[in-house]
Amino acid sequence: MKKIFLIIITYILSFNQLNALIEIDITRGNLDPLPIAVSPLHIDIKSEKYKDIKIEELGSNISSIIEKNFKGTGLFNPLKKEAFVQKPDIAHLKPRFEDWRLIKAQALVTGKILVKNEKLKVEFRLWDLTAAKEMTALAFTTTPSNWRRVAHIISDKIYERLTGEEGYFDTRIIYVAESGPKDQRVKKLAIMDQDGSNTKYLTLGNELVLTPRFNPTNQMVTYLSYFRNMPRVYLLDIETGTQEVVGNFPGMTFAPRFSPDGKKIIMSFAEDGNSDIYTMDLENRIVERITNHSSIDTSPSFSPDGKYIAFNSDRSGLQQIYVMRSDGSDVRRVTFGKGIYGTPVWSPRGDLIAFTKVRKGRFYIGVMRTDGSGERLLTENYYQEAPSWSPNGRVLVFYRETKAGSKGEGFSATLWSIDITGYNERKLSTKTDASDPSWSSLLSK
Amino acid sequence: MIVLTALSLPFMLREPIDLPPIVSVELIQISDKTNIPFAPKARKIIEETKKKEDRVVSEQAPPAAKAKEKPDRIPLPDEKKEKKQIVKKKQNPEEVKPEIRQSSEFEKKEIIDTNQIAALIDKAKEEEAVKKEKNEKLTQSSVKNSFATGLTLSEEDALRAQIFGCWSVPLGLPYDENLLVRIKLQLKKDGTIMKSEILDHQRMNRPGQKFYKVLAESALRAVRLCQPLKVPPTGYEKWKNIQLNFNPAEMLKG
Numbered sequence: 001m002k003k004i005f006l007i008i009i010t011y012i013l014s015f016n017q018l019n020a021l022i023e024i025d026i027t028r029g030n031l032d033p034l035p036i037a038v039s040p041l042h043i044d045i046k047s048e049k050y051k052d053i054k055i056e057e058l059g060s061n062i063s064s065i066i067e068k069n070f071k072g073t074g075l076f077n078p079l080k081k082e083a084f085v086q087k088p089d090i091a092h093l094k095p096r097f098e099d100w101r102l103i104k105a106q107a108l109v110t111g112k113i114l115v116k117n118e119k120l121k122v123e124f125r126l127w128d129l130t131a132a133k134e135m136t137a138l139a140f141t142t143t144p145s146n147w148r149r150v151a152h153i154i155s156d157k158i159y160e161r162l163t164g165e166e167g168y169f170d171t172r173i174i175y176v177a178e179s180g181p182k183d184q185r186v187k188k189l190a191i192m193d194q195d196g197s198n199t200k201y202l203t204l205g206n207e208l209v210l211t212p213r214f215n216p217t218n219q220m221v222t223y224l225s226y227f228r229n230m231p232r233v234y235l236l237d238i239e240t241g242t243q244e245v246v247g248n249f250p251g252m253t254f255a256p257r258f259s260p261d262g263k264k265i266i267m268s269f270a271e272d273g274n275s276d277i278y279t280m281d282l283e284n285r286i287v288e289r290i291t292n293h294s295s296i297d298t299s300p301s302f303s304p305d306g307k308y309i310a311f312n313s314d315r316s317g318l319q320q321i322y323v324m325r326s327d328g329s330d331v332r333r334v335t336f337g338k339g340i341y342g343t344p345v346w347s348p349r350g351d352l353i354a355f356t357k358v359r360k361g362r363f364y365i366g367v368m369r370t371d372g373s374g375e376r377l378l379t380e381n382y383y384q385e386a387p388s389w390s391p392n393g394r395v396l397v398f399y400r401e402t403k404a405g406s407k408g409e410g411f412s413a414t415l416w417s418i419d420i421t422g423y424n425e426r427k428l429s430t431k432t433d434a435s436d437p438s439w440s441s442l443l444s445k
Numbered sequence: 446m447i448v449l450t451a452l453s454l455p456f457m458l459r460e461p462i463d464l465p466p467i468v469s470v471e472l473i474q475i476s477d478k479t480n481i482p483f484a485p486k487a488r489k490i491i492e493e494t495k496k497k498e499d500r501v502v503s504e505q506a507p508p509a510a511k512a513k514e515k516p517d518r519i520p521l522p523d524e525k526k527e528k529k530q531i532v533k534k535k536q537n538p539e540e541v542k543p544e545i546r547q548s549s550e551f552e553k554k555e556i557i558d559t560n561q562i563a564a565l566i567d568k569a570k571e572e573e574a575v576k577k578e579k580n581e582k583l584t585q586s587s588v589k590n591s592f593a594t595g596l597t598l599s600e601e602d603a604l605r606a607q608i609f610g611c612w613s614v615p616l617g618l619p620y621d622e623n624l625l626v627r628i629k630l631q632l633k634k635d636g637t638i639m640k641s642e643i644l645d646h647q648r649m650n651r652p653g654q655k656f657y658k659v660l661a662e663s664a665l666r667a668v669r670l671c672q673p674l675k676v677p678p679t680g681y682e683k684w685k686n687i688q689l690n691f692n693p694a695e696m697l698k699g
Contacts, residue, residue, distance in 0.1 A: 021629075022596060023688045024605055027695050029612030029667065075616055105615070106666060128662065130669040135662075164659035165617035421616075425486060 034162065035104050036070060037443035038063045040081070041111035041122065042088040050144040052114050056091035058147055059088065059113055062122065062276060065151035066109060068195060069169045073159070073423030074348055079105055092125065097132040098353055105129055109158060120144040124154050126161055135163045148197065153444050168390040172440045173397060174212045175415060177201065178433040189223060191238070194439070196429035202236060202284070211386075211436050215258040215281040218440040222246065222256040222265050232268050235282075247280045247287055253300050260306045266290070268298040277311055277328075290328040301353075302326065303346045303370070308336075310344035310353050310370075321355055323370065334372030346370070348441075349393035352420070358399075365398050365422055378422040391441045395419055397428065399435040463651070596677065596684055603675045612667035614693045615659050626664045626691040634681050636673030641665060644688075664691040 041059035049055060070076035085099040092110035100108050111124035123139035138157055140150050149170060151419030177199075189202040189209050202221070203209055210231075213221035216407035221236045224271075233246040233256040247253065249269050254269040264279045277290040277300045289299040295315035302309055310323050316333060319340040324331040335341045339359030345352055357364040357377065363384045366377040384400040397417045404411035413435045415428040428434075596604070618624060631640040643649070643665065649658040668674075668689065676684055 021686055021688050022601075022684055023690060024601055024608075026605060026608050026664075026667075026689055026691045027693070028608065028609045029614035029663075029693060031616070032615060034613050106670070124488065128666065130666045131662070162659065163615050165618040196681035352682065392617075 010250050024198060033075055034106055035077045035079055037069045037079045037084060037100060037103065037108045038070070038084075038109045039084060039088045039111070040126070041113050042092050044112055044114040047113065047115040048117075050120075051113075053144050053147070055113075056408040058059045058115075058120075058144075059111070062111070062113070062147060062151040062154070062269075063109070065148060065195070067157045069152065069155040070159075071425060072195070075163065078230075079103060079167075089404045092152060095127055095129070097127070097129050100127075100129045101445070106156075107135075107162065109154075113146055118143065120147060120150070122147075122150045122154070124157075126158050131226070142375070149191065149443070152193070156442070156444070158200060165394065165441065166209065167226050167394040168395065168439075168442070170442055170444045171391060172218065172443065173215075173415070173428070174202075174214060174439050174440070175430070175434045175437040176209055176212065177430070178316075178413050178435060179205075182404050182411045189221070189236070190430075190432075190434070194429065199431050203242070204240065211255060215256050215437045216260060216262040216441060218443060220262075222258060222267075224254050224256065233265065235265070247278075247285070249278075249287075253278075255300065257301055258271050259302050259385075266300045266302060267310065270301070277309070285357040290326075291331075292328070299324050299343050301345045304348055304350045309345075310346055312344060321353070321372070334370070335368070335375075336372065337375060345387055345389060347389050347390055347393040352393070354396055356387065356390065365396060365418065367396075372408075376422065378414075378418050378420065384416070386436050388418075388438045390417075390439050393420070397437045397439055399437060446641075482676070489677045539557060559620065600677050607671050607675045608667055608689065611671035612691070613663060614696060615656075615663050618656050618660060618697060624657075624692055624694045624697075626657070626661045626662060628661075628664055628668060628691065630668065630674075630687050631690065632674065632685050632687060634685075637667060637674040638672050638674075641668060660691070664689070667691075 024067060040061040040063045042271050043056060043059050046054050055402055067078040068367050070078050082256050083103045085103060086096055088110065095110065106129055108127040109124060109128055110127070110136055111122060111230055115122040119141055121141045123137070125137040126135045127133070128135050136157065138154075140153060142150060146214055150232055152170040155169040156399040159165075159167035159169070167323050171193055171194045172191055174189065176193045177188045178185050180186045186205040186385060188205040189212055190199055190398070191202060203225075205293075206235060210224040214221060217258055219238055221238060223234055224231055225234050225238065226232070226270045227234075227245055231251075231252045231254050232251040234243055235246050236243045237393060244255065244344050246267070250271065252270040252275075253267050254270070257263050258265060259279070263283060266277065266279045269278045270295070275296050275298055276292060277297050279288045280286070280291060281288075290309065291311070291313075293315055294311065295313050296319075297311055297313045297315075298307050300311040303406045307326055309326055310321060312319050314320075315322075319342055320333055321344045322333050322340045323333055333383075334353075336355070337356050341355050341357050343356045344353050345355070347367075352367045353370055354365065354367050357366055362380055363382065364377040364385050365379050366375055368375040378396070381400050387396040387398045395417050399413055399415050402410060402412045413433040415430055415434045415437050416425060417428060418425045428437075429434065628642040629642045630638055630643055633639050643661050645657075646661070648654055649661055651657075
């Protein structure tokens with residue numbers, strides 16, 4: 001009886017093993033850029049002419065901007081159009097997936113343009129070529145002169161669909177445009193699209209300007225300029241062009257930034273060689289002192305939830321980064337590394353703080369967790385500083401200066417971007433030398 | 446006898462999934478008693494995992510990565526510690542030998558002191574717990590499959606390496622979320638996919654889980670891109686149903 005029982009058990013076990021599902025753990029993949037085909041957008045034959053815009057070129061112009069945006073991320077590899085296997089109009093109706101797969105594309109963007117009654121209608125579709133299905137499809141209507149923004153918005157939608165995080169293409173960068181010899185620099189406030197187009201100057205260059213920062217709605221800018229030879233924090237309305245000095249401080253104010261809700265400006269105020277951090281409410285103009293210490297406290301930056309402030313201070317001897325509650329309580333030093341730390345900027349995601357570090361005469365841009373742990377230095381150079389986050393918290397823009405000769409020759413100031421992984425360092429194209437960049441939030445949000 | 450075996454068939458088909466825990470316990474007992482027959486196998490596993498890791502590192506690291514490493518670059522302190530711990534775990538089977546010998550020597554001696562006995566019991570318990578943990582960690586997937594008699598380790602490795610190459614891991618994934626995507630596949634004899642199913646597909650539409658949809662889609666893309674999968678020429682019944690567990694968490698941290 002026992003034997004029979006044993007045989008049965010053995011049989012059961014062996015049979016069960018045969019039916020067990022094989023499981024394989026896949027913990028590695030490749031980080032190669034995703035091959036994507038961006039087909040030129042098809043122009044509807046019913047399209048009408050509109051002012052000086054060349055409608056017939058609009059389709060390929062929009063697809064070129066999308067391609068350039070994708071290439072700049074380092075995450076996508078836009079394929080060459082010469083290899084494309086289907087006409088844009090037919091591909092937009094339904095792509096022959098197997099043909100597109102032959103050129104190793106994994107995703108395809110198609111679209112159609114119609115200009116009618118002085119309106120531009122752009123629709124696009126994103127196709128998953130391996131799954132042979134549509135991933136997303138959207139249409140936008142605007143004035144034809146806005147076609148570049150439409151290209152950026154489409155780029156954002158595709159980026160979001162393929163990476164799972166928000167894009168950063170429909171954004172602007174405000175910076176200080178510089179010209180002239182090193183000892184007589186003319187500095188103007190300038191604003192441009194993130195891809196370097198549409199540059200506009202907001203000030204004339206009569207006064208020195210520094211550290212411009214956007215408010216959350218991208219309508220206002222706070223920056224440092226000179227008023228009666230005294231550095232003061234200013235507020236500028238981009239739409240109307242009106243400027244005003246922030247607050248009635250009896251001394252120098254500098255390093256301004258908006259609070260995450262845009263209702264306050266946080267800045268440093270220096271008096272008798274000591275500087276502390278203050279906020280000013282823009283509605284009721286009430287000024288509040290946040291730090292009260294004999295050391296130099298400056299470069300304040302709010303956390304995205306507005307509960308904390310990161311700043312740098314030399315209260316421990318060397319300049320280091322500190323974090324405190326927004327009312328000034330619970331001040332904690334977060335950097336303890338060798339060298340000096342400055343310009344802390346809280347990530348829009350809230351998980352990291354970007355900073356500039358100076359050690360042994362070299363400048364580094366780095367990121368760390370908000371408690372100071374996990375410091376990663378992303379890039380090193382002769383002189384670079386002032387990191388500013390892309391709205392999705394994935395990319396930093398900063399500026400770099402080259403070493404000048406004894407007569408100032410060879411000097412240049414340029415804008416650069418780098419991914420928070422430390423890859424994909426790129427120079428941004430600007431019309432003049434540039435410094436102190438600040439990235440806006442998404443315009444279409 | 447025949448009736449009994451016939452009766453056992455439907456019973457088995459109803460609940461076929463309970464076996465893996467039983468199997469893993471058996472493995473531990475075997476390695477405790479004698480490590481001779483299983484040591485080469487264990488060594489093979491280690492060597493293969495090491496090889497695999499080497500291969501993957503070289504595949505993964507883009508040429509720019511080394512150029513970007515700077516003398517002043519500060520590694521994460523946590524990372525350093527973790528790496529050391531992992532290395533220790535890998536050497537586990539070789540470390541087990543002296544421990545087993547030591548305990549058997551104690552057993553031979555006459556121990557009168559009860560405190561010593563108590564201490565010994567505690568120690569034995571600790572050792573067993575550590576061994577269990579190590580064993581489970583070391584060959585988690587291998588244990589599952591070798592006893593499931595589905596694929597050999599080299600067959601499994603070939604398939605895994607094939608999918609590594611096809612999977613473009615989306616960046617921008619949160620590193621503090623559960624990133625496991627389980628895909629169940631039904632395969633044809635030539636390794637092409639008859640049916641694919643994301644096991645936690647309802648998670649794709651939950652608020653705040655947009656990244657999961659992107660991740661699951663990337664895993665599906667990888668499988669489709671890879672087909673026909675590198676499957677053995679024989680034993681179709683054993684591997685016609687297969688589950689792939691995609692998890693890029695380690696990769697993103699590293």
